[in-house]
Amino acid sequence: MSVVRPDKSKLFYRELPRSWWLSKQSYFLFMLRELSSLFIAIFLVVFLVQLYQLTRGPEAYAAFARKLSSPGWILFNLITLLFALYHSITWFYSSAIVLPLRIGEREIPRNLFVALNIGVLIVVSLVIWRLFLAFNG
Amino acid sequence: MTEAKNTEPLWWGLFSAGGVVAAFLVPVHIILFGFAVPLGWVSDSGMLYRNGLIKIYLFVLIALPLYHWAHRFYFALNDMKLGLPRKPLALLCYGGAIVGTLATIWVLLSL
Numbered sequence: 535m536s537v538v539r540p541d542k543s544k545l546f547y548r549e550l551p552r553s554w555w556l557s558k559q560s561y562f563l564f565m566l567r568e569l570s571s572l573f574i575a576i577f578l579v580v581f582l583v584q585l586y587q588l589t590r591g592p593e594a595y596a597a598f599a600r601k602l603s604s605p606g607w608i609l610f611n612l613i614t615l616l617f618a619l620y621h622s623i624t625w626f627y628s629s630a631i632v633l634p635l636r637i638g639e640r641e642i643p644r645n646l647f648v649a650l651n652i653g654v655l656i657v658v659s660l661v662i663w664r665l666f667l668a669f670n671g
Numbered sequence: 672m673t674e675a676k677n678t679e680p681l682w683w684g685l686f687s688a689g690g691v692v693a694a695f696l697v698p699v700h701i702i703l704f705g706f707a708v709p710l711g712w713v714s715d716s717g718m719l720y721r722n723g724l725i726k727i728y729l730f731v732l733i734a735l736p737l738y739h740w741a742h743r744f745y746f747a748l749n750d751m752k753l754g755l756p757r758k759p760l761a762l763l764c765y766g767g768a769i770v771g772t773l774a775t776i777w778v779l780l781s782l
Contacts, residue, residue: 550752551752552751552752552753554752555750555751565747565751568743568744568746568747569747571693571736571739571740571743571744572740572744574693574697574736574739574740575736575737575739575740575771577697577700577701577705578697578732578733578736578737578771579771581700581704581733582733582771582774582775582778584704585720585729585778585779585782586778588717588720588782589778589781589782592716592717595717599708599709599715600709601709602704602705602708602709603709603710603711607705607709608705608706608709608710610705611701611705611706612705614701614705615698615701615702615705618693618697618698618701619698621690621693621694621697622693622694622695622698625690625691625693625694626694651694654695655694655695655698658695658696658699659698659699659702662696662699662700662703663699663702663703666703666713666715666719667713669719670713670714670715670716670719
């Protein structure tokens with residue numbers, strides 16, 4: 535299957551200033567949402583480094599965890615948590631549009647869909663927390 | 672360029688799967704490993720991560736959101752009109768996610 539795209543040279547482009555995403559609140563929130571993925575990725579890479587320390591022994595692992603208790607890392611993780619939650623909420627809103635949930639013929643309201651997803655997020659988080667404590671207790 | 676178009680569904684699928692993992696699983700892990708373990712609210716010997724099933728879980732948790740980042744970061748930087756060359760940028764983003772995946776496999780297998 536090939537998609538026929540219009541000839542680019544015949545399209546009209548309006549030049550956007552580089553600061554276009556600062557010109558409107560919704561554009562800025564869009565960029566924040568995109569930026570959330572960077573913070574999440576950095577957190578996961580740091581977590582991977584932490585797991586790598588485990589290959590060097592339990593002492594190295596514990597020492598790395600202590601390093602993460604510095605104010606700078608706590609601040610970074612706080613910002614990352616806020617970004618991650620922002621990602622979750624915006625992801626649920628876009629899922630409500632991409633994969634609407636139907637009961638019979640009717641789509642359930644978007645806000646209810648998001649509320650259900652937040653419920654799942656909370657339950658999944660509590661289960662993971664409990665399992666972590668159960669295995670490490 | 673045609674080759675890049677053919678692989679688009681793959682990257683989009685990984686982006687989407689990574690978005691789901693990030694939305695449902697990442698927040699509690701930030702609370703656990705960003706606050707609870709470093710601040711000593713809970714103890715973590717690390718023994719848990721030697722279990723095979725946990726390793727598969729950790730692979731999904733770490734690797735998939737990297738593709739989510741790659742996709743978003745690539746398109747966000749393009750949208751910012753910074754004049755960055757597209758192909759090297761794509762290579763950096765998606766290649767970075769692939770390197771991250773390989774590093775994750777390597778670390779998990781050496782645990």
